[in-house]
Amino acid sequence: MYITGMDHSSRPLLEVEDLSIGFAGDQGIVAITDKVSFKIDPGEAFGLVGESGCGKSVTCLALLKVLPNPGGKVLSGRILFKGRDILSMTPEELRKVRGREIGMIFQEPGAALDPLMSIRRQLLEPFRNHGYEGDPMERIRFLLDRVGIADPERVLASFPHQLSGGMLQRVMITMALSLNPSLLIADEPTTALDVTVQAQIMELLADLRRDLKVSVLMITHNLNLVAQYADRVAVMYAGRIAEEGPVEAFLRRPLHPYSQGLLAALPRLDEPRGPMRPIPGHVPRPVDYLPGCRFRDRCPHAFEPCVRKPALFSAGPGHAAACFLYENGGVK
Amino acid sequence: MTSGTGLLDVRGLKTYFPVVGGVLRKTLGHVKAVNDVSFSMGKGEVVSVVGESGCGKSTLGFSILGLTLPTEGSLKLAGHELDIRSPASWKPHRKDFQIIFQDPYTSLNPRHTVFEILAEPMRVHGMCSSRELPAAVAAMLEKVGLSPDYMHRFPHAFSGGQRQRIGIARAIGLRPKLLVCDEVVAALDVSVQAQIIQLLLDLKSELGLSLLFISHDLSLVRSISDRVMVMYLGKIVEAAKTEDLFANPRHPYTAALMESIPTLDRARRPKLLGGEIPSPVDLPPGCAFAGRCPRVQDRCRREVPALFRAGASEAACFYPIDLPPIP
Secondary structure, three states, rough: OOOOOOOOOOOEEEEEEOOOEEEOOEEEEEEEEEEEEEEEEOOOOOEEEEOOOOOHHHHHHHOOOOOOOOOEEEEEEEEEEEOOOOHHHHHHHHHOOOOOEEEOOOOOOOOHHOOOHHHHHHHHHHHHHOOOOHHHHHHHHHHHHHHHOOHHHOOOOOOHHHHHHHHHHHHHHHHHHHHOOOOEEEOOOOOOOOOOHHHHHHHHHHHHHHHHHOOEEEEEEEEHHHHHHHHHHHHHHEOOOEEEHHHHHHHHHOOOOHHHHHHHHOOOOOOOOOOOOOOOOOOOHHHHHOOOOHHHHHHHOOOOHOOOOOOOOEEOOEEEOOOOHOOOOOOO | OOOOOOOEEEEEEEEEEEEEEOOOOOOOOOOEEEEEEEEEEOOOOEEEOOOOOOOOOHHHHHHOOOOOOOOOOEEEEEOOOOOOOHHHHHHOOOOOEEEOOOOOOOOOOOOOOOOHHHHHHHHOOOOOOOOOHHHHHHHHHHHOOOOOOHOOHHHHHOOOOHHHHHHHHHHHHOOOOOEEEEEEOOOOOOHHHHHHHHHHHHHHHHOOEEEEEEEOOHHHHHHHEEEEEEEEEEEEEEEHHHHHHHHHHHHHHHHHHHHOOOOOOOOOOOOOOOOOOOOOOOOOOOOOOHHHOOOOOHHHHHHHOOEEEOOOOOOOOOOOOOOOOOO
């Protein structure tokens, strides 16, 4: 179920509908995510936020149908990319979407590149795999320049271990964008990088999104990055979407008690020293998920209805939360 | 550096790692991980060392504890001068100076139960007899917010935050005077980070601990420290009381670090600092930051700046921000 107050004339680029993913465990299949829905418009930067184990990364693996196999399994739901269901595509159709229409960059660029292959060969691979009409090297040089690599010939001749983390992430971005995809999935793209380099890479992604008109799905635990670089955000907790909305509205008035707790727990660069405000308890494991609202044992506002599963209740334009506090539009 | 004395006094500390290469395994140069660092700490203080990866902040922490032997310099723990060439000289002070590591997944022995992990240091240092150990371990667990019932479980049964609590219990079991906290929350989730920091600050007040907090996270550092030292390529480039540092950064690197961090404030865009940290093997002459500095002058490429007084800070810069240049 997707609730939005916004009216979009064009069709969303990506629509995830009621996506549930399970993993094989000792006692059969354990559901990791529960009916996750969101959509991304053309040109939009969307932030999917949550702590480790919330299901954000498996959701993004499912988008490319690359869940660990055996083990991971889509239990239900649909993933519509430009209106076509990724989950029912043939391997040949999928191959055309991956890399060509959807690019992906990972948390550890060093681990995502082949250590035994020169950067030049790795950058040429997508062109070879998908076929390309023009001169691949021309496109590669154009992109290397766009991602801020000043000495492309040296980088092309290098092997991954000869480049710094920031340079490798620039190479990954070049590779992901080589065939002009309409969606770029970035899974914790700057977590492994130093703060000054992190800002360089995020600004670069923001520029590229504008210039190359690519949508970005950013998966991260860092709310500061979402605040700066996303248009809309979805917060996940324990396999479900807890809140969804425009970033502006989310920062001004976070709805879900979990979102409020996360924002309050964040140390602030722009505020003098004050008491820490942690969320009590810890993130549950999937086998320990509570029936009803999964946050209720840590929630300062928990009340009787929380033993039932909350729907996403709308509480503003395009802004909704899976919390009974908003059952009647936010009026108790 | 200014302020507190008595607990820890570090003078001219250098820790170099040889770079070996070629068939003959010749020493080709040195990585100057810690390059002439001086500071002191007093009882009950929280001092943070902040910097990017490779700046030497972790090596500094390790060198103070003798986990990595320093190359040169003098080190006084609680008034006792150490022989930095001999690992044994730290031994009598080991229980006063403890460390908590970054990764709670690799810093606890997976084949030992929580009881064994916590009891071992207490036994080694003769803190209590073996009869008293179970009670002492239970008390430590309670102090860090874990149930004593967990005593006979193995580390794999715990979450990252709980493991970090076990690491803290192991360190405070020896009733140390100083805790070196090396990126202790970097591997934890945001909501758990705040719990662990709060626990450390509570223990600090309760036990009169001093904390040397090593971190790359300026926001975190601002919210917990009394004083901050900013490191770049093995040197302290700025040191000040926390509020002075954040109100008026004097070194261009400190200012650039602060400006490059994204915050929740959408009206404030991060400002970029160009380039990356150069290799610590072949340092250019002059100021190590000169190659990336927006305020660089000729002099910076020739002379190495010492730590000069700069307003309420000390900054290793000839041209501190909003102040007249150093003559």
